[in-house]
Amino acid sequence: MKSPKIGKLFFDSFLIVFSVLLALFLNEYRETSKEEKEKERALQMVQIELKNNLKTLNELHFYHKTVLKNYETALEGGDVIMSYNEQRSLINQLMPNGITQKVLDDSAWETIKQSSVSSNLDINKIFALSKLYKIQKLGVNTTLKHISTNLNSQKIFNEPNSRKALFLVKNQFEELVSQEVFLIGIYNKTISEFEEVETAEKVSDT
Template structure:
């Protein structure tokens, strides 16, 4: 028989080993739990960030879409008004509106109100607030390439229409040469050319608005 102290020593070793294994398993379990908790927290944070980005993208596109609808409606009113002015000028130049020509020549300056039917050249402003906001926040980086391309095109053309073409008409009107009534025919030709350019661009803008809206709605 083995001495009692030897058996006791083995028993103590087994007990110590068992306790050590339990502690090791506990540490491993705690370590795995910590790792899982960290990874889960990272996953939740990433998911929440993605959700927020997606939501910001949706809000930005909705705002741009609303702006495009509004601008398209304004443009339709513009185009109708500007085509009427263009046709009125053409009528005078082609001798089909002598009464308007008489009214124009009775004054020593060009009365633009006679050409615009006493209405302002534009009755509302085309805006680009939603588009500029999307660019400034960087959310357009989340738009697909074709959407960004369509929106860039429509807003760039809108800027040309308002900042160049319309401005050219006003600049010409405020030029003293535009009020030399002895050259009324030449003056009207210059206005006619400018209004042809304006209405042509407005026709193009109508198509660009529609394309951009359809792209957003896909």
């Protein structure tokens, strides 16, 4: 027959082990819950960014199509001899609101990449976002920079014939408009896929 003291010792030992395991479980649960909330918040941020960028992109696309049409119309008149100042004045008329009024943001995406949240996200979502922002950076954003560089350079306006400068910038706006069409399609596809996954996850939780 076991001594009461031995029984109590076993019971106390069990309580200590149980307390330690319970503390570890609760701590792990809290960490998992925290990571899950951070992941949800990160996805919400990037989804908001995607929708805002798509709205901006549609607005820019509409404006850039108008600018492109202005350049095409100006080039229909044939060769025109102009001074540097006259060429600059014409360019300003063709682009009444400048090259662009807004920029496409990538703050939420950059935040996710630099945080530990990215390791908890679905690989398909990471791939889709990485592809979208890469196309945005190497396509639309790069072309906008090239247009800005050319329009701020006196080199293309150093000839009295304005046609060469107009033709160069017109071609770049043509490329920009084409890239915007492609990027808008990528944005719509990515947003739609995110919403489908989110809806499926909500259904599975009910």
